[in-house]
Amino acid sequence: MLAELTANAVADALARREGRPLAEVEAAALARPPALDALAALAPADHVKVIAEIKRSSPSRGSLASISDPAALARSYELGGASAISVLTEGRKFGGSLADLEAVRAAVSLPVLRKDFIATPYQVLEARAAGADLVLLIVAALDDAQLAELFALITDLGMTALVETHGADELDRAAQLGARLIGVNARDLSTFELDRDLFARLADRFPDDAIRVAESAVLSADDVAHYRRSGADVVLVGEALVTGDPIANLSAFLAV
Numbered sequence: 001m002l003a004e005l006t007a008n009a010v011a012d013a014l015a016r017r018e019g020r021p022l023a024e025v026e027a028a029a030l031a032r033p034p035a036l037d038a039l040a041a042l043a044p045a046d047h048v049k050v051i052a053e054i055k056r057s058s059p060s061r062g063s064l065a066s067i068s069d070p071a072a073l074a075r076s077y078e079l080g081g082a083s084a085i086s087v088l089t090e091g092r093k094f095g096g097s098l099a100d101l102e103a104v105r106a107a108v109s110l111p112v113l114r115k116d117f118i119a120t121p122y123q124v125l126e127a128r129a130a131g132a133d134l135v136l137l138i139v140a141a142l143d144d145a146q147l148a149e150l151f152a153l154i155t156d157l158g159m160t161a162l163v164e165t166h167g168a169d170e171l172d173r174a175a176q177l178g179a180r181l182i183g184v185n186a187r188d189l190s191t192f193e194l195d196r197d198l199f200a201r202l203a204d205r206f207p208d209d210a211i212r213v214a215e216s217a218v219l220s221a222d223d224v225a226h227y228r229r230s231g232a233d234v235v236l237v238g239e240a241l242v243t244g245d246p247i248a249n250l251s252a253f254l255a256v
């Protein structure tokens with residue numbers, strides 16, 4: 001499934017490129033005000049931090065929420081105390097778009113993550129052109145040469161890569177890259193199986209200077225506490241915030 005999601009995302013980007021050539025997107029990317037400092041915003045603190053996600057649906061969970069106004073939802077995330085906003089921009093399975101990201105960027109002053117299946121420089125440039133400060137790189141979807149190229153481009157554009165892993169080998173590859181913001185996704189994107197203890201098993205393997213992000217399957221304050229006890233600096237939460245009361249849930253999660 002991950003290979004298919006990535007192939008589709010790359011095909012969709014190629015189609016957009018017909019109407020908006022790379023040089024144009026690059027110019028738009030360079031014309032943006034500088035990216036916000038996501039490493040500072042997400043730096044380890046004496047409380048857990050939350051990356052709050054705008055997510056309409058997913059291949060594993062189906063439709064979650066209609067979200068007619070992603071900017072308004074992002075503002076409630078900011079009000080509720082989130083440290084960054086993640087915007088799913090994948091259209092086919094997650095119902096997102098780059099327009100969502102642009103709308104969110106205009107509405108909040110927090111760092112914004114482009115959450116998608118990124119495998120080409122064009123998609124990274126699109127992210128910056130839309131105002132993203134962070135870009136997700138999924139280690140399982142990329143070979144080492146792609147990872148290095150995309151990581152370098154993200155860094156050169158002043159953005160931060162959130163490097164997502166699911167297993168010890170992938171975490172080692174993220175460390176090798178020099179990633180400073182590393183996630184462990186509890187969900188295996190090939191099988192969609194959940195492993196809520198994977199983060200805990202990998203926590204000691206993170207490089208000392210990396211910010212540790214636990215991704216997926218946070219539905220309650222207890223889940224946040226579980227990840228926090230295991231060493232998470234940051235949790236990335238989608239479903240619980242788009243299906244429940246975002247401000248109430250954020251305040252419960254931040255009180256952990």
Ligand SMILES: O=P(O)(O)OC[C@@H](O)[C@@H](O)c1c[nH]c2ccccc12
Binds near residue numbers: 217
């Ligand atoms: O809705 P959840 O279970 O809180 O999960 C959020 C986030 O971790 C999940 O959306 C995610 C993590 N990595 C991804 C990669 C692609 C698409 C989506 C994701």
